[in-house]
Amino acid sequence: MSKEKKTIEELIEVAILPEEEQPYEVATNWVWSKLGVVVVFYSGSAFPKAYQGNEDKEISFYKVGSLKEVDSKFFLNKSKDTIDEDVRKKLKAKLIPRNTILFAKIGEAIRLNRRALIGEEACIDNNIMGINAKEVILETKFLFYWSLMQDFYQYSQATAVPSIRKSTLEEVPFPLPPINEQKRIAEKVERLLSKIEEAKQLIEEAKGTFELRRAAILDKAFHGELTRKWREENQCDKLEPIEQSGNLGPFKLPHGWEWKKLGEIGELQRGKSKHRPRNDPKLFGGEYPFIQTGDVARSSDYVEDFSQTLSEFGYNQSKLFPIGTVCITIAANIADTAILKFPCCFPDSVVGFVPFEEIVSSEFVHYYISTIKNDLEHYAPATAQKNINLKILNEVLVPVPSLREHEVIMDKIKNLLDKEYEASQYLFLENSIELLKQSILSKAFRGELGTNDPSEENAIELLKEVLREQVK
Numbered sequence: 387m388s389k390e391k392k393t394i395e396e397l398i399e400v401a402i403l404p405e406e407e408q409p410y411e412v413a414t415n416w417v418w419s420k421l422g423v424v425v426v427f428y429s430g431s432a433f434p435k436a437y438q439g440n441e442d443k444e445i446s447f448y449k450v451g452s453l454k455e456v457d458s459k460f461f462l463n464k465s466k467d468t469i470d471e472d473v474r475k476k477l478k479a480k481l482i483p484r485n486t487i488l489f490a491k492i493g494e495a496i497r498l499n500r501r502a503l504i505g506e507e508a509c510i511d512n513n514i515m516g517i518n519a520k521e522v523i524l525e526t527k528f529l530f531y532w533s534l535m536q537d538f539y540q541y542s543q544a545t546a547v548p549s550i551r552k553s554t555l556e557e558v559p560f561p562l563p564p565i566n567e568q569k570r571i572a573e574k575v576e577r578l579l580s581k582i583e584e585a586k587q588l589i590e591e592a593k594g595t596f597e598l599r600r601a602a603i604l605d606k607a608f609h610g611e612l613t614r615k616w617r618e619e620n621q622c623d624k625l626e627p628i629e630q631s632g633n634l635g636p637f638k639l640p641h642g643w644e645w646k647k648l649g650e651i652g653e654l655q656r657g658k659s660k661h662r663p664r665n666d667p668k669l670f671g672g673e674y675p676f677i678q679t680g681d682v683a684r685s686s687d688y689v690e691d692f693s694q695t696l697s698e699f700g701y702n703q704s705k706l707f708p709i710g711t712v713c714i715t716i717a718a719n720i721a722d723t724a725i726l727k728f729p730c731c732f733p734d735s736v737v738g739f740v741p742f743e744e745i746v747s748s749e750f751v752h753y754y755i756s757t758i759k760n761d762l763e764h765y766a767p768a769t770a771q772k773n774i775n776l777k778i779l780n781e782v783l784v785p786v787p788s789l790r791e792h793e794v795i796m797d798k799i800k801n802l803l804d805k806e807y808e809a810s811q812y813l814f815l816e817n818s819i820e821l822l823k824q825s826i827l828s829k830a831f832r833g834e835l836g837t838n839d840p841s842e843e844n845a846i847e848l849l850k851e852v853l854r855e856q857v858k
Contacts, residue, residue: 398846402418413563415844415845416833419849420556420559421555421560422556423560427552428518430512431479431510440469445471445508447510447511449467453489481508484504485526486504486518487501487517491515491550493547496548499538503526531576563845565848575826582822603798604757607798608757613791613795617640647784648783652745654738655705655776656738657737660704664733668697668700674697674704675728680718682713682724683718687724687749687752689728692728704732706731711748714739716776722759723755744789754785762782
């Protein structure tokens with residue numbers, strides 16, 4: 387037995403993953419190897435701030451922030467940060483070949499799991515790691531799609547600042563098919579993911595259309611156009627208009643309507659959070675539901691759940707608002723609204739509006755404020771933390787119809803809830819699409835896309851070809 391052949395056998399033994407360590411079964415002409423066998427690793431260099439933001443030099447360099455600029459195909463073609471050859475040599479920065487896959491290797495950015503392919507020879511900074519397919523053995527797109535289903539954060543070191551070591555990634559199991567099968571898989575995955583992207587765009591368009599339609603219907607509702615026919619049928623237009631001297635609003639109202647200040651049709655009170663610091667642990671953990679501005683912003687029309695509660699101590703320095711309160715944010719996200727489905731406390735960054743039910747309903751005010759949200763934002767002073775106050779809200783003018791017409795308007799508006807349900811189905815579908823994407827990738831790297839040809843040469847021959855180069 388020749389020394390070369392023996393050496394290759396020894397290398398093959400190291401390159402192939404022992405059967406007991408293989409994550410799952412693959413096709414008979416595939417082989418389980420290790421990432422370090424099939425890719426070349428690249429590390430970056432430090433780039434002082436003096437060289438960042440230059441866009442007119444010939445060599446791009448990429449940093450963690452660059453990964454946010456990736457397009458829908460995960461491609462980076464030109465960086466906003468560039469250097470010239472003299473600077474590259476001065477910094478001893480390596481040139482990384484095109485088709486290298488980039489990802490964060492240090493810090494919380496690892497959790498974001500972003501990936502990018504670079505379409506040019508470039509440099510990378512020292513917070514990024516790159517991997518490139520060994521040409522003889524591995525197709526770039528096959529490697530890239532494999533990387534999309536990897537959570538590299540799981541391989542980071544458990545320290546105060548998470549980091550990924552090359553030596554750790556080198557040992558990551560890698561399913562290696564014959565080279566032609568890699569090409570077929572990459573082509574099929576690309577086609578399927580392209581269709582998924584098209585579906586996501588259609589969903590976004592549908593959601594946008596729904597939002598426009600909702601806004602148009604609400605606008606018509608509060609201008610009286612939605613109930614014009616009802617007024618004609620009930621001879622409401624024959625009524626004398628209500629005197630509005632000194633209380634003129636931003637647009638003309640139908641007969642029988644009048645402008646009223648928000649403070650005249652209900653009670654406005656700020657939430658309470660007297661204790662400091664606001665995050666004192668003794669404030670929380672009891673039986674009293676507690677929400678903040680973010681909870682209101684994330685709600686659709688109603689606040690239906692909560693993730694935080696106040697203790698007895700926290701409740702005693704706060705205030706409990708009743709079911710049906712309209713929550714109005716006055717800081718951060720200005721004039722987001724939602725209606726409480728349960729008694730709840732909230733901080734002074736949220737105002738609670740409890741309507742006089744003989745005049746208007748909570749839903750009426752909630753929907754109306756959504757139509758004037760942008761106007762209210764204009765009242766916020768230009769400070770670092772934008773906010774509006776109780777005085778501004780008390781003076782907000784609301785178009786108030788008769789109670790009879792109010793009920794008709796609300797019936798018509800509530801038909802939108804069917805569309806709300808439709809929109810929630812779009813959101814559910816978005817989640818399903820993401821799961822479908824992961825399913826496609828999972829099947830691809832198990833050889834379950836129906837592309838494998840069992841008569842093709844075993845992938846172990848690819849390994850041997852690469853390893854022969856190492857023993858020459």
